[in-house]
Amino acid sequence: MLSSPSHLPSSLVLVGAGKMGGSMLEGWLKVGMRPEGVTVLDPKPSDDMTRFCREKGIALNPASPAAPDVLVLAIKPQMLDEAAAALNGWLGPNTLIISILAGKTIGDLLGRLPAAGAVVRAMPNLPASIGRGATGAAVNERVSEAQRLMAHALLSSNGIVEWLPSEDLIDAVTAVSGSGPAYVFHLVECLAEAGAAAGLPADLAQRLARATVTGAGELLFQSELPPATLRQNVTSPGGTTAAALEVLMAEPNGLKALMRAAVAAAKRRAEELAG
Known part of the structure; x- marks a missing residue:
């Protein structure tokens, strides 16, 4: 509109x-x-x-x-x-x-x-x-x-x-975009902690994680390509990114399952608060 x-x-x-x-x-x-x-x-x-x-x-x-x-x-x-x-x-x-x-x-x-x-x-x-x-x-x-x-x-x-x-979709919106920024902030926390565990100084890992997520977000904002295509573009077969994605995309306990569970939990709570 x-x-x-x-x-x-x-x-x-x-x-x-x-x-x-x-x-x-x-x-x-x-x-x-x-x-x-x-x-x-x-x-x-x-x-x-x-x-x-x-x-x-x-x-x-x-x-x-x-x-x-x-x-x-x-x-x-x-x-x-x-x-x-x-x-x-x-x-x-x-x-x-x-x-x-x-x-x-x-x-x-x-x-x-x-x-x-x-x-x-x-x-x-x-x-x-x-x-x-x-x-x-x-x-x-x-x-x-x-x-x-x-x-x-x-x-x-x-x-x-x-x-x-329909107003019935508001609770799902709350769970995805309303609460979503917190999920992204936590991703930065986890990425920085993982970097420190891999040997980086904690402050350097924090700066790199923050810049990586904000930069990727800006690229997503400016690009007309679907997120899946952007992911594929940065993933070389048999490379380091592919190795990491094998973990993140593993079923049944990968990131997709975790995100579905997180959004479902937020939606349930939104329904409880509105009830």
């Missing part, structure tokens, strides 16, 4: 300006959202956020914000019940809610916010903080095409957006 600055809302309220909310806000401004159209609501804004709002001309914690085109929920999920009464008063009949609250379904939101209508539930991940995020998003039947375009323009300011045919 294509988006452009023309799809950005005229007015937006951001509820919760922590690390993820703040990163999203910066992305919106970069793609053309007018600062004067943004209101930030946060009971304990950081000094940096307070300064940022002042410098950009963004309203911070006004007494009674007008009902916006879009209200973005970026608070901690456990804060929803406490904030619901006030949030309900900020919603207009045409306000689109975009929620990034982990474990809170569209049904949860509608149950706690009787004035809510159109809702987008989104699951971004940590790289959104540097504009390289991967977000899965689902809508309810009240979301119009214009509102979907607004949501896409906002969410895509921090990376790619994949629209899901």
Whole structure:
């Protein structure tokens, strides 16, 4: 789905300006959202956020914000019940809610916010903080095409957006891309430890492992080739990489089986938290 600055809302309220909310806000401004159209609501804004709002001309914690085109929920999920009464008063009949609250379904939101209508539930991940995020998003039947375009323009300011045919897929998205950065970070840890075990000084192994994974990730980002082709391109028959891959790709206890088990465990936990 294509988006452009023309799809950005005229007015937006951001509820919760922590690390993820703040990163999203910066992305919106970069793609053309007018600062004067943004209101930030946060009971304990950081000094940096307070300064940022002042410098950009963004309203911070006004007494009674007008009902916006879009209200973005970026608070901690456990804060929803406490904030619901006030949030309900900020919603207009045409306000689109975009929620990034982990474990809170569209049904949860509608149950706690009787004035809510159109809702987008989104699951971004940590790289959104540097504009390289991967977000899965689902809508309810009240979301119009214009509102979907607004949501896409906002969410895509921090990376790619994949629209899901059903909210039921959010838990799988959480297990793959939501939790996925931690899997990659752990890969770097394991690779560095293996390098040290092979005889490298620990600090050198750490630097090499980090540069290798970030470099491979950038190559994957820039290349149009499938990951399997990139793997094959760096694997000479009978060479060192092939020897390592024989271990990693061994069945039934290779990396594929471990990753399937890890994603399945994360998905189960996401389902438990949403239940």
